[in-house]
Each structure stands twice: as C-alpha cells, then as structure tokens.
Amino acid sequence: MNERSFSLAALTVLELSPPEMVEVAARAGYDQVGLRLVPATPEEHHFPLVADAMDEIIRQARQARCFPGEGDIDLAGLLAVLPSDVPLSLEIPTQELRERGVSALTRARRALAASRRLLDPTC
Template sequence: MTERIYSLAALTVLELSPPEMVEVAARAGYSHVGLRLVPATPEEHHFPLVADAELRRQTLTRLRDTGVRVLDLEILRLKPETRVADFARILEVGAEFGGSELLIAGNDPDEARLTDNFAALCDLARDYAIRPHLEFMPWTDVRDLRQALRVVENAGRDNGCVLVDAFHFDRSGSSLADLPALLPGRIRYAQLCDVAGPRPDDMDEILRQARNERRFPGDGDCDLLGLLRALPADLPLSLEIPARQLMEQGVSALERAQLALDKARAVVARI
C-alpha cells in the first residue's frame, strides 16, 4: 500500500510567501503543497506567482531543494463573463510547478453556460496535463455535491473532476449516500478539515467560518470518518484549515501546519 499524500493548502498558512510555505511544509512533514496562483477575493493578501518571475524562481528552487511537490493549483472562477482562453497563462505556470489538479469555483447562475465553460476549461487544461476539479460551495452557484456531479457529468470530459471539501460537504447538507455516484476517476484529491457546531442559517456566517474559523480534523462535529470511508482509499488529502484566532494568538504557521497534519493522520488512522 502506498503512503497517503498529505498536502498543505495555501489557505492554512496564507500569510506565507510560496517559498516560505514550501519550507514550512517540508519541516512539518508534508510531501505536497497547493499553490494559490489567483487570489480567492480582491481583498486577500496575495503573492503574484504568475506575474513575478523571481518569486517563481525562488519557489521552484525551494521545491527542488526540499523535495516537496505541488498537488493542486487554485483558484479559477467560472463567471458569466469568463473567457476560458484567458486562463492559458495561469495553466502554463501551474504546469511549470508540476501541479496536476486545479480548483474551480462555479460563479455563474446559468448552469448550461457554466457547464460549457467547464468543458472548455477541461479541453484547455488537457494540454498541460491538468485536471480541473469543480468545488461545490453553498454560497456559490454550484451549491452541493449533486449539482457539482451534474455539471461535471454533463460537461462530458474525462479529465473533469469534483472536489469534495469536508467543510462544504457539511455546510451544504450534502449526503454520504450521494458519494457512490462520484466515480474514482472523477475525484483525484479531497480537502480535509473540521467545523464546530450545527450549520448556521445565515450564509454570511457560513462564509466567515469557511475563510477564518475551521477546526483541525477531529476537533469539530463533521462526520469525517463517514466521509473518508466513502471516498477512495488512499485519496490524497489537502489540509485546508484557516484558523484566524490561532494566528492572532501567535500560533506560528509551522505550528498550525504541524497540528493539521498530526490531527489528520490521527483521524485517518481510525478508519
């Protein structure tokens, strides 16, 4: 049995530059990282890997020196005005880093157009050996697992995948009963975290929790064991666990990354 891949997601240590993130991942014991090539929001502090050749060089050097590899790339949004061809440079940079999985958000209420754009992105990404993963998030236009599955299947591309994030799975009310419809070829990695308490009624609060207040695996109320048992065995896990309160208390990025990995391994060991 091959050892499960654990990847450090950018959102867990968003204050770090990409070279610093690679160094922290190596020191904590991760084999992979995720690179945020495009910021998730206009307000987000961002290190411009696509535009900054020197930053790319430093990151590639750190990857080579540590042996850490890149798992996924984020985050592209499919919007009503999206021109998929405009993503080519981002995919080129992602391929330069060796990333094979690409995180996609659906921000278009026209599902037919969203599906067409996802198919076009899959076609473009194929040239770079990259697999787009449509991530369902309850505040976006792809709200839950069933809808994400429908879009990806209707797009009809063999490199099109669905991304399951434990937070969004819980907060979208998605069902474990729907996971068998997600064939192994449609999921190449998952995002793992935990979240405390019942699902809020207010979507703004769900969004705030998603970006600032997740819990380490096993420290919340998600059915992580049920979720992991329903997913393919040995699926790579990206640990995406923003914990603003800990950061504000002075818990370092390295300490947070190490806690995330230790607690994820403890949960996986229970399967």
C-alpha cells in the same frame, strides 16, 4: 495498503508567501503543497463575489473551521469511502491561532497530526 499523502493548503498558513509555504510544508512533513490560485489576503488583488448572505459563509470558511476530528462532521466516515491513494489537501483556516502568535509551522504540524490521528486513531 498505500500510505495516504497529505497536501498543505494555503488557508492553513494564510500569511505565508508561496515559497514560504513550500518550506513550511516540507519542514512539517507534508507530501505536497496546494498553492492558492485565488488571492486570499488584502494585499493581493481580489475580484468581488456577487451573492446574497455570503459574508458569514465566507467568514466561517476562512476563519471558523476545526482541525480534522474536532468538528461535528463524520469526516472519518467520509474519508473511509475514498481510495487510500487519494491525496488529502488540508485546508484548515487558523486565523485565531495565528493571531495568538502560533507559528505557521506549528499550525501546519497540528493539522497534519490531527489528520493522521483521524485516519489512524493509534497514532
């Protein structure tokens, strides 16, 4: 069986610049980095999103997701049907942890560890 590869997504470490994100991903043990193609911070240029009732959906997508295995979705079941050589991109917004002073490296490591535990409960 091939070992699953993991990619650190931008929303997991939102406050980092792309070069900082690459460094944190390498230090945390990720195989790849998913750099953002769309601005994600107030300092970056944004394009307006035109849709009804999107504010709450966007808030949840950016701020209220759980680490793998901590939510209500059968993520293990969904992942079980994917080929084991498909890289997984870990995009877990962690604004609350960031606001509490948890470092980007610690959050990236926690996301990777949770994902590995989900795929292999013996980890």
